[in-house]
Amino acid sequence: MPVPSLSRTVCSQLLSLPLIACRRVLLRQNGTVQMVERVRSVNLYQDDKQPKLRSRHYIYRKIENPIPPPTEIEVLLTDHVDGLGIMGDIVKVPKKMWRNFLYQARLATYPTPENIADLNTEMKAMGDSLNILKKLGKYSRITLQRIRGLNLPVELVPSAKGWTLTKSHIRVALRKVGISATEDSITLPEDPNIHTPGEFIFTLTMNDVVALKVRATLVERPLVFMEETPADRIQVWNNPTVTPDDELSPVIRKFLTTPAIDINAYRQKPPK
Template sequence: MIRTLIRPLQSARVIQIPIRTTVIVERVHPLTKLRPWENIYDYSKYKYIDFQYRVVRDTDTEKWGNIDVILAEYVEGVGYKGEIVNVPREVAYRELLPAQLALYPTKENIALFEEERKLLVDRPQISPFVMKCRDYLKSILLQIPMNLKLKDWSVTRDNIRIALRRINVMCDEDAIMLEENAVNQDTYKLGEEFNVVLKINPLVDVAIKCVIVPVDKAKLWDEYQLSKRKPKS
C-alpha cells in the first residue's frame, strides 16, 4: 500500500511513503454451494450476497504501538548511535527510518554498530524527558515578581524557585545556580533580561532567561481584602 502526500505550497513535489497494512474480513453470508462439476472460479454462479464482507481487523486504523529500532546516528531526545530504543511506530516509520537515522535491530545491523554499543556501557544515560525539559526551559522568559519599592532588594534563589513553581516547574534551591546579590537595585535596570542556570540533574543544566516584574504587595493586599467583602452571587 502506498500513500501519496503532497506538501502545501510544493504541489510539484510528491513524497511516496510505503506502508504495510493488513485487512482481515469475513463473509456476511455463507458461500453458495456449487455442484461438484461446477467451476468454483466461475463467478457467474455466485449471488450478490456472496460478495458481502465485514471488516474484522484493519491494522491501518489500529493504534500503532511501539517498535524497537537501532539508531544509526545520535538523535537528541531519543538516544545515542548504536543504542536500541523503543519508540512509537509513527515516529519510526515517518521520521527515523526514512531519514536513515535508525535501522531495524537485526543481527546484521546490531553487529554493524558493535563498537558504538561497547562505548554505551561507560556513557551516562540521559532520559529523553530531561532533554524535553531543558528545551522547554530554554524557550521561556521567566517572570520574577518583585516589590521594587523596597530600599534594599535583591533576587534570591527562593524568588527563582517560586517563579518556577508558578509555571508548574518544581525544583530545590540547591539546583539554582545564582550568586548572592548578583541582581539587586543597583545592578538591575527595569526590563533588562538576565540568565539563571538551573541544574536539572548532575549531567544537564540549562540557562533560563529571566525578567523582573514589578509588584506592589500593598496594592495586591488591598485588592484581596476588597474581594473578600464582595457578596457572593
C-alpha cells in the first residue's frame, strides 16, 4: 500500500540515491519517522547509472520502526510533588505528564547543568527545612493529612480480669486502617490504664520528624457475630484535627496546609 502523505516525486528522488535505492528507506514527514520497504525489488543496475523504476516499484509497505521514540523524559523537580519526589530529585515521567502538568504548574524543569546549579543554590538557602522534607519522603504529605483527621477504632476483648492498653493494640488497629507503624513511633497517653470504652489521645511520630496527636476510640469486641460492630459505627476519616497548627513548626505547618497533589489522577487523565 503506498504511503499516503508522501508524493511520488519525493519517493523517486529519495530512492534514486545509490545508497538507499535497493530495498528500504526512512521517510521523515511532519516530525515523525516512517520506515517502509518496497513490495517489489528493483532490478540490478550499474553504479554509474540510475535504476529504472516502474510504477510497480512505487508500492511500499510500512514496517515497524526499529528504534521507537522514547515515551518518558527525565525532569528536575523544583518542588515537592506527592508520590513522585521531592525538590532536587531527577525522575522519569511520561511526556504527557511533563507537558500537561509538571511544566505548566512549574513543578519541574529540564535537568541541565545550569538549572541544577540554580536549584542547588536555592536549596542551600533553605537550610534545615530541606533536610526535614527529605526525611519525610514523597508520600508523607498525603499520609500526614489523612492521619490528622483519623479517629482510630481500637478493639479489645472484654475480660473479667481486666485489660491494659498497650502499643501493640494501637499498632494492630493502625494496620487495620491501612497504616503501617512501629511500636517505637507510638506514644501512649499519660494515663495508659484505660479500662472503659471511650475516646483517648495518643501520639504518632513519623520518620522521627513530625509528632501528631491522634484521636482513638476504645471499643469492646463482641463475643458473638454481629453484622455491625461498635467499631463499624465510628467515622474513621475526615474528623476534626487534634493537633492545632500552632503546635507545629513553621516548616511542617506550611507543608501540611498545602493541598496534596494527586499525581495518579494526572497519570490517568491530564488536567484541562
